[in-house]
Amino acid sequence: RASAEVPADLVGRHVVISAGGTREPLDPVRYLGNRSSGKQGYALARTAAARGARVTLVAANSVLPAPAGVDVVPVETAVQLREAVIKAAADADAVVMAAAVADFRPAVYASGKIKKRSGVDPDPVALVRNPDILAELSTDRPRAGQIVVGFAAETDDVLANGRAKLARKRCDLLVVNEVGERKTFGAEESEAVVLAADGSETPVPYGPKEELSDTVWDLVALRFP
Ligand code: CTP
Ligand code: CA
Numbered sequence: 001r002a003s004a005e006v007p008a009d010l011v012g013r014h015v016v017i018s019a020g021g022t023r024e025p026l027d028p029v030r031y032l033g034n035r036s037s038g039k040q041g042y043a044l045a046r047t048a049a050a051r052g053a054r055v056t057l058v059a060a061n062s063v064l065p066a067p068a069g070v071d072v073v074p075v076e077t078a079v080q081l082r083e084a085v086i087k088a089a090a091d092a093d094a095v096v097m098a099a100a101v102a103d104f105r106p107a108v109y110a111s112g113k114i115k116k117r118s119g120v121d122p123d124p125v126a127l128v129r130n131p132d133i134l135a136e137l138s139t140d141r142p143r144a145g146q147i148v149v150g151f152a153a154e155t156d157d158v159l160a161n162g163r164a165k166l167a168r169k170r171c172d173l174l175v176v177n178e179v180g181e182r183k184t185f186g187a188e189e190s191e192a193v194v195l196a197a198d199g200s201e202t203p204v205p206y207g208p209k210e211e212l213s214d215t216v217w218d219l220v221a222l223r224f225p
Pocket of ligand 2: 101102103
């Protein structure tokens with residue numbers, strides 16, 4: 001959008017966005033992680049700020065520069081991300097979970113570096129589940145009328161998987177991306193369908209992450225009480 005047409009429809013609103021990918025430590029030097037770049041979450045933060053919102057960006061391991069005027073809260077693990085998002089959500093009008101949250105973390109953290117021993121096979125890594133932050137936020141909304149948005153990358157029957165996930169998580173909107181060619185992690189552009197709990201579907205053609213972000217904010221603003 002040209003700056004002259006940026007709506008000021010988020011003035012007076014506080015929005016919380018999670019971005020990046022969590023890292024779950026095995027020992028002081030190793031972690032289980034994922035390839036999320038944080039670009040989509042940062043684009044959501046920039047566009048929300050441009051539309052007048054107060055923005056809290058809970059950023060998991062992203063190396064991107066902090067957007068101007070945005071309050072960035074750095075975190076590493078899913079447990080830390082949950083703490084930070086739930087704290088910021090207390091007075092938020094909308095929460096958008098763009099972060100790739102690890103579903104599992106190592107069951108034990110070795111406080112010293114794990115060493116190899118000659119002739120001894122390594123132990124398997126036991127995992128435990130991380131909290132589902134999106135489901136928790138959607139179920140126990142700290143504010144009546146708070147809008148909760150999730151993201152999902154899917155393969156195969158993308159829309160059916162997305163619909164099932166939207167229902168399971170109980171969020172208001174779920175941005176569904178198809179993973180595959182051109183649609184890789186770290187890309188500058190994306191293509192998506194935004195599914196809503198009211199049954200509507202908004203396709204967003206392949207384009208800059210800012211455009212998808214603006215569509216998300218349009219749909220969020222429409223749902224504010
Ligand atoms: N999410 C979350 N907490 C988790 C896992 C995911 O809040 N422990 C959020 C993500 O930030 C995203 C949405 O849930 O907004 C969907 O993530 P996804 O990994 O697609 O959902 P899962 O329920 O983990 O399903 P899957 O088994 O397909 O990974
Ligand atoms: Ca997952």
